[in-house]
Amino acid sequence: MSRLPGIALSVLLVALLPACSRHDAVTYQGYVxxxxxxxxxxxxxxxxxxxxxxxxxxxxxxxLFSLESDDESHALVQARQQLAAARAQLTDIQTGKRLPEVDVNRAQLAEAVAHARKASLQLTRDEAQYSAGGIAKAQLDDSRANADATAAQVRALTSQVEVARLPARSQQIVEQQAQVAAAEAAVAQAQWKLDQKRVTAPAKGLVYDTLYREGEWVPAGSPIVRILPPQNVKVRFFAPETVLGQLTPDRRVTLHCDGCAADVPARITYVSSEAEYTPPVIYSNESRAKLVFMVEARPSVADATKLHPGQPVSVALQ
Structure with missing residues (x-):
């Protein structure tokens, strides 16, 4: 009877040893x-x-930050004013002359019509007088020339009235439309430059560092704020060549880190196609075990905030 507890303890230890071995076999070291x-x-x-x-x-x-933008603001105002002027000019040439200008042409036409009517009546009288021998041939010729001149003036002023009602020539309209398009592009460019002076966060994230202080001059393209969106957190770990076939994208793994309240689940997203370490010997069954491959895994966005770049982790395959 006294040997039973010892036997039970021995069986329990034997059962735990394979479990520990399996745990060690699928646990790999990595970092965030x-x-x-x-x-x-x-x-x-x-x-x-x-x-x-x-x-x-x-x-x-x-x-996130803003740069001084006085010059860009003034340039935008100038571009908008130039656009308004170009559009107004386009509207003006599309509508033809103004109504008062057309009225002047109409008054001139009415005056010319009256002169032509008077000259026509005078020509009729002179033709009758010439037939009766009352006037010389030269006077009749003058009357006929005056009637022709006033009639021509009526035709010219009639054409002017019709032209005054028309818009500008199509070539002028096309040219002005190009001026309007250029002014619109200038406004868009000025607005873009002004918007570049105020930068916002492209996504939710942790402000990891700020690289300039207020009042400092910042060259174009220099980073001012460094942020870490949670979806950009990943874990890199290294697995031996012997388990390479088990490492497939989307396979689940568990991340364990010191100080974490609980293990963090993740999924494999990338497996390197090249060995990270090659021994300086010819490949053999013994040396192949020294080959390791880099693997990347990403936690969910909700769990990513629990990890910190540079933090060591242990990765267990699921």
């Missing part, structure tokens, strides 16, 4: 890595306002 987003402006300028601090979590579209 962050794909940081470096945010700056395409325009240079003095840093006017820094709206975030290091360690702060910001929402998408939250303001």
């Amino acid at each position: 890595e962050g794909e940081f987003v470096y945010l700056g402006s395409s325009q240079s300028g003095k840093l006017k306002q820094l709206s975030v601090t290091r360690g702060q979590t910001v929402a998408a579209d939250a303001p």
Whole structure:
């Protein structure tokens, strides 16, 4: 009877040893890595306002910083005024002459019609007088020439009235439309440059660092804020060549880290196609065990905030 507890303890130890071995066999060392987003402006300028601090979590579209933008604001106002002028000129040439100008042409036409009617009546009288021998041939010729001249003037003024009602020639309209399009492009460019002086967060994330202080001059393209969106957190670990066939994209793994309240689930997203370490010997059955391959896994967005770049982790395959 006294040997039963000892036998039971021996069986329990034997049962635990394979479990521990299996746990050690599928556990690999790795570390947390962050794909940081470096945010700056395409325009240079003095840093006017820094709206975030290091360690702060910001929402998408939250303001991060702004540069001085007086020149860009003035350029935008100028471009908008030039666009308004170009559009007004296009409208003017599309509608033809103004109504008062048309009225002047009509009055001139009415006067010319009256002169032509008078000259026509005078020609009729002179023709009768010439037939009766009352006037010389030269006087009749003068009357006929005056009647022809006044009639021609009526025709010319009639054409002017019709032209005054028409818009400008099609070539002039096309040219002015091009001027309007160029002015619109100038406004868009000025607006874009102004917008570049105010930068917002492209996504929710942790402000990992700020690289300039307010009042400092920032060259174009220099990053000012470095943020880490949770979807950019990943884990890199190294697995031996012997388990390479088991490492497939979307396979589940478990991440264990010191200080974590619980293990973090993740999924494999990438498996390197090349060995990270090659021994300086000819491949053999013994040396192949020294080959390791880099594997990347990503936790969910909700769990990513539990991990920190540079943090060592243990990875267990599921």
